[in-house]
Amino acid sequence: MNPIPGLYAAGELVGGIFYYNYPSGTGLMSGAVFGKIAGESAAEATVSR
Numbered sequence: 001m002n003p004i005p006g007l008y009a010a011g012e013l014v015g016g017i018f019y020y021n022y023p024s025g026t027g028l029m030s031g032a033v034f035g036k037i038a039g040e041s042a043a044e045a046t047v048s049r
Helices: 026-047
Strands: none
Touching: none
C-alpha cells in the first residue's frame, strides 16, 4: 500500500484500529487524535510548498 500525496484522513477512515469488539466512544477519540495529526501534516505540507 502506497501513500497518496495530499490525501489526509482521520477517524473511522483510517481503519485498522478496531476490527472486532469495538468499544463505544473510541471513534471520537481516534478522530480527535488522528485529525490533529492529519491537520498538522496538511498545514505543514501547505506551508512548505
